[in-house]
Amino acid sequence: MSKLKILTKGFFKENPSLILVLGTCPTLAVTTSVNNALGMGAATTFVLLMSNILISLLKNVIPDKIRIPCFIVIIATFVSIIDLVIQGFLPALSASLGVFIPLIVVNCIVLGRAEAFASKNPVWDSILDGLGMGIGFTISLVLIAAVREILGAGSFMGFSFIPSNYNMLLFVLAPGAFIVYGFVMAAVRQILNNVEAKRKAKQANA
Amino acid sequence: MNKLLNVSGSPHVHSGESVQKIMLSVIIALMPAFVVSIFYFGLPVIVLTLVSVGCCVLFEYLIQRFVMKVPTTISDGSAIVTGLLLAFNVPANLPIWMMVVGALVAIGIAKMPFGGLGHNLFNPALVARVFMLISFPVAMTTWPVPSPVWNFADAVTGPTPLGILKESAAVNMGEMPRYLDLLVGQMGGSFGEISAIALLLGAAYLLWKRVITWHIPVAFVLTVFIFSGIFYLIDPTQYANPFFHILTGGLLLGAFFMATDMVTSPTTPSAMLVFGAGCGLITIIIRLFGAYPEGVSFSILLMNAMVPLLNRWFKPKTYAK
Numbered sequence: 001m002s003k004l005k006i007l008t009k010g011f012f013k014e015n016p017s018l019i020l021v022l023g024t025c026p027t028l029a030v031t032t033s034v035n036n037a038l039g040m041g042a043a044t045t046f047v048l049l050m051s052n053i054l055i056s057l058l059k060n061v062i063p064d065k066i067r068i069p070c071f072i073v074i075i076a077t078f079v080s081i082i083d084l085v086i087q088g089f090l091p092a093l094s095a096s097l098g099v100f101i102p103l104i105v106v107n108c109i110v111l112g113r114a115e116a117f118a119s120k121n122p123v124w125d126s127i128l129d130g131l132g133m134g135i136g137f138t139i140s141l142v143l144i145a146a147v148r149e150i151l152g153a154g155s156f157m158g159f160s161f162i163p164s165n166y167n168m169l170l171f172v173l174a175p176g177a178f179i180v181y182g183f184v185m186a187a188v189r190q191i192l193n194n195v196e197a198k199r200k201a202k203q204a205n206a
Numbered sequence: 207m208n209k210l211l212n213v214s215g216s217p218h219v220h221s222g223e224s225v226q227k228i229m230l231s232v233i234i235a236l237m238p239a240f241v242v243s244i245f246y247f248g249l250p251v252i253v254l255t256l257v258s259v260g261c262c263v264l265f266e267y268l269i270q271r272f273v274m275k276v277p278t279t280i281s282d283g284s285a286i287v288t289g290l291l292l293a294f295n296v297p298a299n300l301p302i303w304m305m306v307v308g309a310l311v312a313i314g315i316a317k318m319p320f321g322g323l324g325h326n327l328f329n330p331a332l333v334a335r336v337f338m339l340i341s342f343p344v345a346m347t348t349w350p351v352p353s354p355v356w357n358f359a360d361a362v363t364g365p366t367p368l369g370i371l372k373e374s375a376a377v378n379m380g381e382m383p384r385y386l387d388l389l390v391g392q393m394g395g396s397f398g399e400i401s402a403i404a405l406l407l408g409a410a411y412l413l414w415k416r417v418i419t420w421h422i423p424v425a426f427v428l429t430v431f432i433f434s435g436i437f438y439l440i441d442p443t444q445y446a447n448p449f450f451h452i453l454t455g456g457l458l459l460g461a462f463f464m465a466t467d468m469v470t471s472p473t474t475p476s477a478m479l480v481f482g483a484g485c486g487l488i489t490i491i492i493r494l495f496g497a498y499p500e501g502v503s504f505s506i507l508l509m510n511a512m513v514p515l516l517n518r519w520f521k522p523k524t525y526a527k
Binding site for chain 2 (some may be wrong): 166167168169170171173175182183186
């Protein structure tokens with residue numbers, strides 16, 4: 001696999017929440033506004049990147065039988081760091097994301113990449129993988145949050161442009177999260193399939 | 207000549223039943239309630255119903271033609287029935303654009319993504335109704351007071367009987383509409399649900415045409431009667447009497463026309479009884495202890511989710527085994 005592919009596969013082709021369906025809890029819970037989605041995406045990307053680096057460096061030292069607790073300790077360290085940083089410098093974001101920042105510890109994406117990639121690959125590849133997966137996660141969060149915020153609250157990144165009596169409250173609530181998640185997932189997969197079909201048709205022609 | 211040589215497996219006798227005919231029967235059965243609501247709420251009822259039906263059919267056509275790219279099936283009439291039932295579930299003074307959104311939700315979220323008629327897990331009209339109730343809580347609970355068309359009074363809004371019940375600590379039957387009013391439809395509410403007599407007339411037609419069987423509605427209404435009756439016997443000053451619970455809200459409309467939807471209800475009689483009883487139980491729990499005054503649509507949707515399980519639990523025994 002080329003280095004570029006390791007980075008970009010997480011964007012869409014192996015997008016953690018839209019294609020691999022990992023990390024659905026934060027995907028559903030924090031996508032009520034684009035700002036929350038960006039904050040959550042950035043925090044998760046940081047944890048992914050740092051834990052991937054450290055686990056990749058320590059992969060020969062960590063005993064195989066207790067690797068999961070070791071991974072969790074490493075991940076929890078970085079989650080604590082980002083949690084304290086957000087509390088200290090972005091109190092508003094910390095208030096609106098609440099418990100979901102500490103919950104990054106148990107996010108399947110982070111542990112999944114540690115187990116599936118960082119513990120088997122060199123550091124440089126793990127950095128690209130963590131960065132790519134983090135960006136892919138952020139993309140999916142922002143896509144879902146944009147639909148939910150526009151339809152549910154009539155605003156985008158806090159700028160409201162639809163009068164409040166035209167808002168559909170359901171999209172801000174939990175059922176709206178499930179509905180939008182499903183539709184965004186379907187749309188992205190359809191677009192990827194179309195792109196793939198076109199690429200295959202081109203190859204067949206050539 | 208060719209026709210004579212057709213060889214096919216049994217059954218060879220066809221009853222002449224078709225999706226169109228069933229849908230037509232349902233549409234006919236809904237007409238009495240429609241007429242009563244025009245009588246009480248006037249022109250807005252006709253406008254909202256036309257918008258709802260028209261949008262449901264249009265959205266089904268557009269989605270099948272341009273998104274799913276399959277042959278269109280709007281001629282089966284199911285979208286018309288969905289549109290009618292959806293319109294019957296809203297207050298008569300609902301803004302038109304909300305009706306359009308409701309139709310889009312019914313067809314675009316509850317029906318087509320699952321694969322269209324026969325594949326939808328949840329009743330499309332009810333999904334859209336609950337969507338609107340949660341999204342537009344004010345518009346969906348501002349009920350015009352019914353007054354016969356010749357009164358020409360300006361639109362006055364008032365609470366539904368169940369709303370009054372929820373608001374007040376004790377039951378004060380003096381504030382309530384009389385039973386005769388509940389029977390003919392002189393009560394606040396969504397415009398299709400007000401008249402018990404008109405709904406029962408339509409239900410009788412459906413039973414006679416064998417579009418629905420008695421199992422679901424009887425189990426539904428009986429469960430509501432028994433459970434509200436138990437609470438009424440415990441403390442008549444706190445809980446309304448069971449006849450009141452049956453005649454108010456969307457209970458009759460829900461029990462006869464929505465819970466019996468062929469696609470989203472179980473297939474065997476015993477499963478239907480459990481399904482109906484579950485609907486009744488959840489309805490009463492929501493009405494007596496929940497945050498909303500009315501629970502029929504929520505209860506039917508919750509039981510819709512149980513249908514695959516019920517079908518599995520009550521699978522008929524294989525013959526001669």
